[in-house]
Amino acid sequence: MSVMLTSQRPWIPLRAPTAMYAKLSLKQFSTVASKKKVALAAVEIDEMSEIPKFMKAMVLTGHGSLDCIKLQSDWPVPELREDECLIKVHACGLNNTDINTCLSWYSRDVETSVDQAYSNLGKGNPNASAKWNGKEAHLPRIQGADICGTVVALGSNTRDLLNRRVIVDPWLAHSSSKGNRRAMDYLGSEVDGGYAEFCAVPISNVYSVDDLRYSDAELASVPCSAVAAETMLHNAGVKDGDVVLVTGASGGVGISLLSLVKRRGATVIAVTSQSKIDQMLAFGADFAIPREKTENVELLRETLKQECGLSSVTVVADTVGGKMAEISFQILDDYGRYVSCGAISGAIVQLDLRDLIYRDLKFFGATRAHATCFSDIVSYLRRGEFVPIVAAQYTLERLHEAMTAFMKKKHVGNIVVNIGSKT
Secondary structure, three states, X not given: OOOOOOOOOOOOXXXXXXXXXXXXXXXXHHHHHHHOOOEOOEOOOOOOEEOXXXXXXXXXXXOOOHHHEEEEEEEEOOOOOOOEEEEEEEEEEOOHHHHHHHOOOOOOOOOOOHHHHHHOOOOOOOOXXXXXXXXXOOOOEEOOOEEEEEEEEEOOOOOOOOOOEEEEOOEEEOOOOOOOOOOEEEEOOOEOOOOEOEEEEEHHHEEEOOOOOOOHHHHHXXXXXXXXXXXXXXXXXXXXXXXXXXXXXXXXXXXXXXXXXXXXXXXXXXXXXXXXXXXXXXXXXXXEEEHHHHOOHHHHHHHHHHHHOOOOEEEEEEOOOHHXXXXXXXXXXXXXXXXXXXXXXXXXXXXXXXXXXXXXXXXXXXXXOOOXXXXXXXXXXXXXXXXXXXXXXXXXXXHHHHHHHHHHOOOOOEEEEEOOOOO
């Protein structure tokens, strides 16, 4: 077996040193290898643990239907670049990007809401192809951005992460981007992700979480939802004294927003279905109002007055879009801020520019995370300032079922695909 590390894309043997070798420096390893009459360039050691050449994976092969996501039992285990590590995936969180890409909802040819796209599942245009950034989706692709797993091989000589439990920052910077946040890929979209037994990611995107008490599923619920929520609050400049209305509060991003708003010292008002009101209060909302009482501006204002003693809010953190976005524009204070990370209820909305102009409103999008976002989230986990919420778990083979449950929006928190977890 040959090992070759170059600045080009090398072939790295799919074998991982045991703990015995993980603790050795490159010089020490060469010495040990020499005594065993093998060289670093031709490693064949009995103490090496095998990693298979093939793996199970759920692979996106087309658009318009969940049937385009197919279970493969003989998909090649990814090779490693010098700056990458191989992760044995324990769990992978489910998020809107997976389904939106599958249904081609990101395509500008699609004008329906995601909800309508869900209801028309299987009737979509299989030729419409677009990713979150509007560019053509290249298939086949293994989706899944929210990975928790164990590092089992490294493309470089750095051994600090070997055999560590880790989570992965899904925003991947190009080596040539030089910090340009616009030149970033998203795990499971531009590169293969975590709906598989193994995944290769840049070492720089991996964070050890051996010290955290959370389960694999809980940690796998963090990357997409918590990062999206924190990005929203960062972009809108949410601070102590703000009053933040959170739409779609029971979803993965919404439930993350509740605790992340509170850690900033702001007041949070959750909008959710009547049946989930008590859960929103239990998960940190100061107030919770039923979605049925937000159907028009007058009704929402009256509800805010009755339930919260307020007539307006300083910030709207909107995860749903559609009619709710149009209504929320109206209940912002002068100088208020509206921030959006999603539009499952509709991407095309009406805006009276007089509200924007004469009330000095500020509008923000929230997609690409700021540079310290992921490390900030990990620090919140360590300090107990953020607690992940898992609604349900499914096996990899039941990914279609998990996505169907996700689309029904009956859950509170995150849905996670359990692949090889023991916790």
